[in-house]
Amino acid sequence: MKYYCILCLLLVASCTTPKEDTWQTLDFGAFQLKAPPDWKIMEFEGVDSYGGGLTNNVDSLTFDYGEYDVDFETGANRRVAEDTVNGVPATIMIPVGDTPGIVSMHLRPRHDKNQFTIWGHHVQQQELILKIYKTIVFKHSDTTVNPPLTADRFIISTYITGKTLFQMNCAGCHAPLKELTGPPLATVFKSRDQQWVCQFLRNRNSILKDSLQVAYEKEYQVQCTRFPDLSCAEIRRIMDYAH
Structure with missing residues (x-):
């Protein structure tokens, strides 16, 4: 009976999670990304860069696109993966344990003097957020180079900006x-x-x-x-x- 209940819960969860082929494209001008239909754009002004975000009222993501790097508690232990997102080298960081925390990605688009960082605080849907990150494309992105991001790519590391x-x-x-x-x-x-x-x-x-x-x-x-x-x-x- 116990395993039957667990199976039912998994089936319900899979039915309520939108499939990626139903995701919408959100256009932020400088870049685009894909997200489930319940996500919407948040607009606000950056201080000396282009900033904005998106939310589904459960998790919210903020991005900064400009000259300077965004610093997240330099020296704190995190699980870090070096990845390639649509042809652009990227550093992705997630919390060490199972407790919700910062899930961030930093990259520098090709042919661009600016840096791009996107992050969410106290993220509840970490796997979903990582899938959204992998859809980000800039003008010169190469969508043929976007390898799967697997758990074994992450190592516990002291991240330094x-x-x-x-x-x-x-x-x-x-x-x-x-x-x-x-x-x-x-x-x-x-x-x-x-x-x-x-x-x-x-x-x-x-x-x-x-x-x-x-x-x-x-x-x-x-x-x-x-x-x-x-x-x-x-x-x-x-x-x-x-x-």
């Missing part, structure tokens, strides 16, 4: 936009892709010196410190911040 990583590892020699001991990082990153920067900082012996690297070393008379303990995802967050 790009700004804090920059201050901890780079600020002694670099600023984002002006010269210090080394060149402005935003200028360097315009000439380098993420894969090259990751190899350069983590395992420099794996790449050959080119004319630009030789010119920087000659001009500034210094070689960049190696950071083998930084992950490529953390380096990407530093690049996003410096841009």
